[in-house]
Amino acid sequence: MSKIGVEDSLTNIQEALREKGFDVVEIKQEADAKNLDCCVVTGLESNVMGISDTSLKASIIEANGLTADQVCREVENKLNAIQ
Structure with a gap:
């Protein structure tokens, strides 16, 4: 089962992903x-400097405006692309 991290403020997205059968943890x-x-973030703390030396291997999805x-579709697409 895929483990999906979601920012703690995105409770509606956490619930929707759990309904789809994903293992969801708060970030x-x-x-x-x-x-x-995979990680789902609000995008409010986007990297404005363009520095991308992160140690995360997970796909990042910005939920702002979605x-x-x-x-959920974006998460499924990202996970299908990895497999």
């Missing part, structure tokens, strides 16, 4: 994002 800080298959259903 409150970067350390929470280790060993995840519905819970759209985010």
